[in-house]
Amino acid sequence: MIIRARIVVTMDGAPIENGAVAVSGNQIADVGRFDDIKTRNAGNTVDLGEQVLLPGLINAHCHLDYSCLRGKIPPQKSFTDWIRAINAEKSALSPKDYAASIKKGFEEAKRFGTTTIANLTAFPELIPQVRPPIRTWWFAELIDIRAAECANELVDSAIESLRSLECADMSALSKQRRVAALQTQHWGLAPHALFTASKDLFRRCEEIAQREHILLTTHLAESREEMEMFRDGSGALYEFMKSIGRPMNDSGNETPLGLFLDLIGSGGSPNRPYLSWIVAHVNELTESDFDLLERSNSKFHMVHCPRSHNYFGHSPFAFDRLRSLGFNVCLGTDSLASNETLSLFDEMRAFQKNFRLVSPEEILQMVTVKAARALRYENALGQIRPGFGADLIAVPCTGLTDIFEELIAWDAPVDWIFARDDQEQVL
Numbered sequence: 001m002i003i004r005a006r007i008v009v010t011m012d013g014a015p016i017e018n019g020a021v022a023v024s025g026n027q028i029a030d031v032g033r034f035d036d037i038k039t040r041n042a043g044n045t046v047d048l049g050e051q052v053l054l055p056g057l058i059n060a061h062c063h064l065d066y067s068c069l070r071g072k073i074p075p076q077k078s079f080t081d082w083i084r085a086i087n088a089e090k091s092a093l094s095p096k097d098y099a100a101s102i103k104k105g106f107e108e109a110k111r112f113g114t115t116t117i118a119n120l121t122a123f124p125e126l127i128p129q130v131r132p133p134i135r136t137w138w139f140a141e142l143i144d145i146r147a148a149e150c151a152n153e154l155v156d157s158a159i160e161s162l163r164s165l166e167c168a169d170m171s172a173l174s175k176q177r178r179v180a181a182l183q184t185q186h187w188g189l190a191p192h193a194l195f196t197a198s199k200d201l202f203r204r205c206e207e208i209a210q211r212e213h214i215l216l217t218t219h220l221a222e223s224r225e226e227m228e229m230f231r232d233g234s235g236a237l238y239e240f241m242k243s244i245g246r247p248m249n250d251s252g253n254e255t256p257l258g259l260f261l262d263l264i265g266s267g268g269s270p271n272r273p274y275l276s277w278i279v280a281h282v283n284e285l286t287e288s289d290f291d292l293l294e295r296s297n298s299k300f301h302m303v304h305c306p307r308s309h310n311y312f313g314h315s316p317f318a319f320d321r322l323r324s325l326g327f328n329v330c331l332g333t334d335s336l337a338s339n340e341t342l343s344l345f346d347e348m349r350a351f352q353k354n355f356r357l358v359s360p361e362e363i364l365q366m367v368t369v370k371a372a373r374a375l376r377y378e379n380a381l382g383q384i385r386p387g388f389g390a391d392l393i394a395v396p397c398t399g400l401t402d403i404f405e406e407l408i409a410w411d412a413p414v415d416w417i418f419a420r421d422d423q424e425q426v427l
């Protein structure tokens with residue numbers, strides 16, 4: 001199949017006017033000017049007309065579990081109050097509600113042009129019930145505040161659910177489709193945060209990551225209260241965590257970032273384990289934290305969630321400093337319990353409002369090339385290149401202004417999408 005569009009934004013060099021992409025199965029076979037692609041490739045042509053064709057977007061951090069909580073929790077006075085509020089909402093939800101919520105979330109993400117998602121779920125046992133319409137990295141979100149001695153068991157049981165991915169989806173499929181399905185479902189582990197997951201839990205997850213070559217993700221230095229808890233041994237989060245029985249002997253000495261860097265594998269080791277980490281938020285950093293980051297070789301990946309950040313009113317995100325220190329910063333939506341939509345276009349625009357000097361092209365990289373790098377799929381996703389996954393979307397364009405600027409301004413559902421589901425139909 002040959003897909004022609006007025007402009008092809010490959011994210012691999014300059015946009016191509018009157019461009020086309022040749023797709024074979026679920027892979028890109030060729031890309032270039034329409035005339036050249038027509039000459040070099042056989043197959044039917046789908047002409048998208050006055051549209052720009054680009055790689056499908058990649059959401060590097062979200063929780064589809066809570067898609068049913070949109071608009072349910074107004075902004076709270078403190079982060080700790082928000083935790084209390086979401087816990088109250090969650091107590092009314094059944095496994096059936098969560099499974100429905102995850103499915104709705106997937107549909108919405110796809111409708112807005114997301115073709116790959118890093119989704120944290122607190123309910124890995126529900127994974128076999130959900131068939132994602134897009135490429136998915138499932139992260140089991142793990143919390144052991146009340147059962148720190150059971151870290152290993154907790155991780156092992158999550159892995160059992162995650163491994164079901166390798167067979168649940170496959171039984172009725174042809175061999176070719178089975179191979180394709182395997183390439184679109186991945187798993188990883190998400191010790192929730194330093195204040196909810198024990199050191200043993202973090203260490204166990206790192207052990208598994210090295211053994212299984214999986215990815216890890218966590219929330220770090222998200223709120224001022226988390227900073228207060230760890231650095232000062234005080235504040236609302238400290239009091240709340242203490243009241244629910246968390247051992248607090250790690251509080252009052254170090255910043256969250258300091259604790260995290262002590263915990264994770266050192267950047268100098270041959271396996272570079274820090275590259276397994278996709279760290280969400282990193283909003284609260286002290287000058288000593290910046291010194292640590294400058295000295296540290298552990299250049300883990302970071303995810304900034306602009307609209308969730310605005311909702312909570314966190315300290316300004318230090319994008320420029322982190323980028324100049326060499327960190328790979330991507331964008332995510334976080335959940336609908338602290339956001340209004342799962343559209344990465346909305347997220348790019350929210351980022352642009354706060355960071356006017358970052359070019360629209362670089363902002364688009366944060367949901368394509370850079371996000372693919374965080375998932376260690378920079379050689380298969382996030383660009384339109386031969387051999388890459390044929391995850392493609394198209395939106396109308398006028399060509400009157402900068403094409404990247406025009407893309408970021410897109411604020412409606414995406415009409416033309418070629419993602420996991422569509423690819424499997426072709427196979």
Ligand SMILES: [Zn+2]
Pocket residue numbers: 061062063219280334335
């Ligand atoms: Zn999150």
